[in-house]
Amino acid sequence: MTDNSEKSEFDVADSRREYVRGGLRRRDLTENPLDLFEHWLKQACEAKIPDPTAMCVATVDEHGQPYQRIVLLKHYDNQGMVFYTNLGSRKAKQLEHNQHISLLFPWHMLDRQVIVLGKAERLSMVDVMKYFHSRPKDSQIAAWVSQQSSRISTRGVLESKFLELKQKFMQGEVPLPSFWGGFRVTIQSVEFWQGGENRLHDRFIYQRDGQSWKIDRLAP
Ligand SMILES: Cc1cc2nc3c(=O)[nH]c(=O)nc-3n(C[C@H](O)[C@H](O)[C@H](O)COP(=O)(O)O)c2cc1C
8 A cells, every 4th residue: 555645556447458359249149137147157157266255245334325345146037136144144134125136247257247226135944944954064053153244253252152053053954044045136136247348348138027127238
């Protein structure tokens, strides 16, 4: 870090590159945005992007202050996109007040991003239970350990609680904590961005229009 009078070694303003992977054309679009999303997600996996299912999840608090954090997408279909989290977390509390949510998949290694807007609804206990028990046992125990987003004094608090609960749940199933759950984001719009040469990027937005989707090209 430098103050204004010094030139930093790495000038962020000089960080730029050309996007030359080829564009996104109308003929490449699918009728349903989830089909194109799936195609891009597969390509993100093939390209070995770390955490291809990681999405930046934006919510707002009761004062309109936006917050973002990375969360893993765990399921998607025509009913929406699903993620799991602690129900006492900041994001879950914010969603209680305001269901509006934005998800962003930062696949910039492929010169791409996908932005989803929608509303988040709590998953049923049955759905949560099914997913919870499909997780590795240590992850299930970790869910019990962390009162996510609460303030803690040291890491040791977590580690000793983890060991204590590992002992406790050595035999049998780990029960689902009442404070752990998931959300389904019903999709209102999906925007696909593909970097193009000379900053002439391609953007297409799908917006729900009854049972079908209205598609528009956006200026980059
Ligand atoms: C790669 C990655 C994956 C993550 N996946 C999840 C997830 O699936 N669920 C979750 O609650 N937090 C996940 N987190 C942690 C969140 O980013 C965040 O720290 C946490 O959910 C608390 O957020 P909040 O205080 O805004 O509610 C992940 C973080 C990273 C970097």
